[in-house]
Amino acid sequence: MRLTVNGQPYDLAIAGHESLVAILRGRLGLTGTKVACGRGECGACTVLIDGKPAYACLTLAAACEGAAVSTIEGLGAAERLHxxxxxxxxxxxxxxxxxxxxxxxxxxxxxxxxxxxxxxxxxxxxxxxxxxxxxxxxxxxxxxxxxxxxxxxxxx
Amino acid sequence: MAPRKRPPAPARGASAPPAPTEAHRPPRFVATKVEIEGREETKIVELPDRNPQPWDDAAELHVVGARVPRMDAVEKVTGGARYTADVLRPGMLWAAVVRAPAAAGRATLDVSAALARPGVRGVLTLDDVRGIRLDGMQLLDDAIHYAGQPLCVVCADHYALARAGAAAVRVTVEPAPHAVNLEQALADGAPRVRSRGNVSPRSPRLIQRGDVDAGLHDAEVTITREYRTPVALHSALEPHGAVAEWEGGRLSVWESTQGIFNTRSDLAKALGLGLSNVRVMKDYMGGGFGAKNGASAAAYLAAVAARKLGRPVRCAWDREGEQTDAGNRSATVQRVTLGAKRDGTLTAIVLDATIPLGMGGWEAGPGRIYHELHACPNVRTSETFVYTNTGPMASFRAPGHTEGAFGLESALNALAGELGLDPLELRRRNYATADQSRDRRYSAKRLDECYRRGAERFGWHDRAARRATTSATHVRRGFGMAACVWGGGGGPPAYATVRLNRDGTADVLTGAQDLGTGSRTVLAQIAAETLGAKLADVRTVLGDTERLPFASNSWGSITTASVGPAVRAAAEEARDRLFEAAAAMLDAGVTELSSRDGVISVRGSERTMTIGEACNRLGDVMIMGQGSRGPNPEQTTIPAFGAHFAEVEVDVETGRVRVVRIVAAHDSGRIINPTLAESQLEGAVLQGLGYALFEERVLDARLGLPMNPTLHDYKVPTMADAPAIEGFFVGGADTVANHTGAKGLAEPPIIPVAPAIAAAVADAIGAEMPEIPMTPWRVLAELKTAG
Missing domain, CATH: 1.10.150.120 ([2Fe-2S]-binding domain)
Incomplete structure (x- = not known):
């Protein structure tokens, strides 16, 4: 499937059970998004999906096909902070x-x-x-x- | 190396007599006292060659004391900061832990189905870790001591596969009776929680001074109260976890720890390795609050699994593991009797406390603050520590004092009510000017200034006029206050190296940790001040046992006061060498040079050069300075103090408490960075607010199981709960404490929060609050009792 993260398209083979945060952190190396509870209680994994906030730990990666995912890494880099x-x-x-x-x-x-x-x-x-x-x-x-x-x- | 120009100066506070055989040469290694988490330890210290003049309040400082931004903030706001949770090693396996589903009994495991699952590479069971003990318990023991105890570990290619493997482990429990609370553990015929019995062998711990019976006899007013505090959970957002990797016989471990050197010792001992063959690293860390003071069970498991399976292994607790098996603040029952004269003079303080410890941990105890905070000639505390079938306690931000302050300060507030005295005035009338428990002086004490300025800022004396200004008829307003004392003088051993690169940038190297406290920033500020460098050119490198000199655990609020002086001494040595080199370049005498903001100048002349220019001309000659922390002054207690004032609104229909405002005035000596210090202060107030109002581990006594091991059910404060917090520091440098004048500040501000809020609630509803957290139903119950 195609996952768009911070404007970059990624073609990935994703199992149905894999969470968005597992893909972001484990597969794309975008470790800025944290996991503190893994069950939607703390907000540490908050990302934007089509501009709306979502818990990446409770979001299935497969459900993000075609959506634009934004993470902290895409918001602003050290030399150009948001x-x-x-x-x-x-x-x-x-x-x-x-x-x-x-x-x-x-x-x-x-x-x-x-x-x-x-x-x-x-x-x-x-x-x-x-x-x-x-x-x-x-x-x-x-x-x-x-x-x-x-x-x-x-x-x- | 340039020759040292100055002869060794005599160390302050070290006046050990000369050895009889070498009367001309004072001993180089002497003993000194260091207070850590309320416990005083004797440490050996090598007297430093260099003892800088203390920075007193008149010292002209430019970087120290400045509100500079946190130096690792850019990394943290961009997601670039790498926490232990972010460490990924090539070929790394992920571990998932199978935990005991009962509080007591014997477990039998069948791992065959787990091993057959895709991606599972192996399991660890008791036989793999026999002999490794934590808190007196065998790791992965088949004898179950508490619900949530690790029984076995499944390692797989990915975390999801490891979890699926863990779910496939069949656990059969032969149940046994448990005792998860005081009532069960102390009942006749209670099941034996530990082989030595259910009461700690050191209990009751009796500490006394004076004669409390005489003190009570002399009292004109006596009150007795019973207070209860809950088990609180640290709930750091980064759970305990480690990654372990072997290269031949050498082990590298990344761990979320407050003490890399403690972790190294623990692992080396357990695995039979030399210390030089274990490397422990920790860069960024998602909170500790006391629960991460040595090698965690996760670190042992990762190390053993990595050795067994031949691949790097990550083992980390999930949230439920963190909330059941990562330490906690002990609950307490405190029965307090105070005796006083009519004018408020205390004649006796008596505490009888019972503390369920879980399966172990250390015996922090609420008693000590009863001896320290207020002047009283007759004090007796008795503490009984009881083992229960729950996870062991671990230090939690001012362990013991935070619990004890709820009892002591609540009782003092009750006494003030009984005497018809202002609670602040009662404290002023019992002001301790020296450390009564150890019979020695304080390095400095400005609690009186905390009282005065805190009360002023809060409007304490006008509070009666504000009482009626509530938003609705069913909302009542109230005001309360409480005080605190805590150690935080720090001490040796701590070492630092400061080295200058050829472009003039500087590295501060020390094996300390930054838990989020700001150590990285304040140590750089101290080095930049001393070097006369630009702060932006100074970088602090922490958290690597292999590359950095020793610094102790980041605990007990000691890091700044322990490591700061070592950094200053190291920077001073580097600066002196730099000046020796620069003097020739500037055609001046060394003593004519000074440096500030990266520029070296010659007194009385226009000649200048930047530190970068000087270093560049030296090429690869490395300017380096070493520094160490000297001894503490003798016969001196080095405490931090504070006073909090709270305003609350209580809805008498729902029982809900809203904290409106907290004013927190603190004395922690010199403040290296007021912005960061205030951040810590506000954070501690919020943790204290959670302790006062929401936080409580709930166990089902019959099943022996935790009922709220999640962040949904265990309530930590949210943004919506945060009151207006006005935190500030009084006084200035404590030059007796150490030559930076700084003392600890992380822990003190949690201590007075709960009793100050409880007093405000009592003031609002006209009923004392004997138990925290003050949940709506407890408030309603007290209202009902009060009629």
């Missing part, structure tokens, strides 16, 4: 960083749907992404800041 990545760094919205790719992808989905979220909307919209280090207050600030940065960039 506004969310910049804001996460600026606000120190991370500690161990294990949940960070999922947090950022969930935030990207939130901002795609709600470009100017209120603080309450951020808290509600991202409460499915757990952070055991407790970076939440700074994640909220980073997402609100990124929304402003993105808006400024659109206006410019």
């Amino acid at each position: 506004a969310l990545q910049q804001a996460f760094i600026a606000h120190d919205a991370l500690q161990c960083g294990f949940c960070t790719p999922g947090q950022i992808m969930a935030a990207a989905a939130l901002l795609a749907q709600t470009p100017r979220p209120t603080e309450a909307e951020v808290r509600h919209g991202m409460s499915g992404n757990l952070c055991r280090c407790g970076a939440y207050p700074k994640i909220v600030r980073a997402v609100l800041d990124a929304a402003q940065r993105l808006e400024a960039a659109r206006g410019a």
Whole structure:
């Protein structure tokens, strides 16, 4: 089947039971997407499928045929960081960083749907992404800041 | 190597008498005390050649103390950071663990169906690991000690195949009676949990000073309360796991660990290898919180499986494994009696505690903080540790003190109520100015400043006016506070090397770990400050036993205070060598040189050159400095302190508690990076909030099985639960502690959270909260009792 990840097409032989996250991490080497629970409880594996957030651990890879999958690696690289990545760094919205790719992808989905979220909307919209280090207050600030940065960039 | 220019300076705090046979030469190796996780250990230390002048509050520092971004943040936000969970080795097999489905009994395994499955390359059972023991238990034992205990491991080409193989292992259990809680373990005729009995042989652990009977006799007010705290689970997002690979007789292990050198020792001993034949690596790590302090069962299993099957093996716990078999914070029952004069002066503190340990672990105990936090001449604590058929405990962020603070600080708040005194005033009237439990001085103590500035920021004294401002008639507002003390002075041994590359960039090499705390960043800041280098040119390399000098486990909030001074000493030695080389290039004397932001300048002249230019002219001559951590000052306790103030809203119809705001004021000496320090502080407050309101491992007493071993059912705080947190640090450098002036800060801020919130809930509803987590039904029950 053909899987499109971060704009790159991949032709892969995929067994029916294989999860999207297993393919991303094991076969494509895209280890930015993490597995922390493997059962849709923590959000660490959040990716975008056709722009909508999805738990890659609960998504069958085979079901993604024809869809566009976006992972943290596709969002922005070190030399060209996405506004969310910049804001996460600026606000120190991370500690161990294990949940960070999922947090950022969930935030990207939130901002795609709600470009100017209120603080309450951020808290509600991202409460499915757990952070055991407790970076939440700074994640909220980073997402609100990124929304402003993105808006400024659109206006410019 | 350039000759050392300075004679060895006398080490601070090391005044061991000279050896009688060599009266002219003081001993080079001396003993010093180091406090780790509330336990004091005696360590040998080699007196360093170099003892930099302490950075006091007047020291002019540019990089240390600056709010610079986390230095590995780009790696973390791009997905480029490689965690142990991301390590893939060529030909690697994946392991899946078969776990005990009962709390006690004997297991018989039939692995034939698993071995017949596609992709399965082998299994490990008891015979493969006989002699390897963890927490006093044989690994893969067929005698079942707790539900979730590993029984066998199936290795296959992919994880899904390994899991399918594990599911095909037939486990037959001959059941035996179990004891999974205190009541069962202490009942008459209880099943024997461990061969030595159900109560630890060191129990009861009795620690006392003064005469509590006399203290209670002198008391004008006495209160007695019983407090209960739950078993809490670390729930790090990266589960325990390791990858092992053999090259001939040499073993390489990547493990998610807080201690690469401890892990190396554990593995070498178990496998009969020399330490130099075991290499342990850990780069990025998805949290530890105390549960990853040595080789995990997963690491032993990966190493043995890799040797047996001739391929690299990854063995990692799945989430259910992590929530049942990766350590936990012990539950406690604390019966507390306080005696006091009418003016609030404490005359006696008595604790009788019972602590179910699971199958083992170490005996952290809630008692110690009762001796340390408040002034009182008469204190007696008795702690009884009980074995149960559950997974062993493991250190969990301020182990013992966090549990103990809930009892002690809640009791103090209850006493304040009884006396009609402000809880803050009661604490001020019992302010300890020295370490009473060990009868010695503190290196520094600014808890009074935490009290004052925390109360100010919180508006503690105006709280009565804010009480009525709630959003609805069924919502009540309340306010509470609590304090903490914790070790965190760190100590030796810790070593670092700083080397300059020919382009002027610098590598800081030390075998410490960054758990997400920011060690990588703060150690680079210390080196950049000392070298006068640009921070961006300094990189910290951590986590490799083969390539890096020793540093201890990242535990007990000790890393900055232990490794920081070693890094500073190493950087100073490198800088002195650099200056010797640069002096000739700049036609100046060494003492005329200074460096800042990557530029070396000559005092009173315009002549400058960059560190990069100097290094480049030296070609491949390598400027290198070595540093080590010196001894701690003698007869001195080096603690960190803090005070928290909480505001909550309680819905008296549903029993739901919403924490509105926490103000957390802390004294941890010099703060190397305020931004990162505040991040840790906020994180600890949130973990404490989870402990106070949501987190509790639930076991079915009859079945002996965990009921909530998932992140859905075991509730850790989410973004929606996060209150406004105003965390800050008071005071400045603790120059008695060490020459960087910094102390630990990771653990202290979890300690006062639960009692501060409980006091606020009690204040809101007019009923004390004797048990956490304060779930809605517990709040409603207390409301009902209070009428």
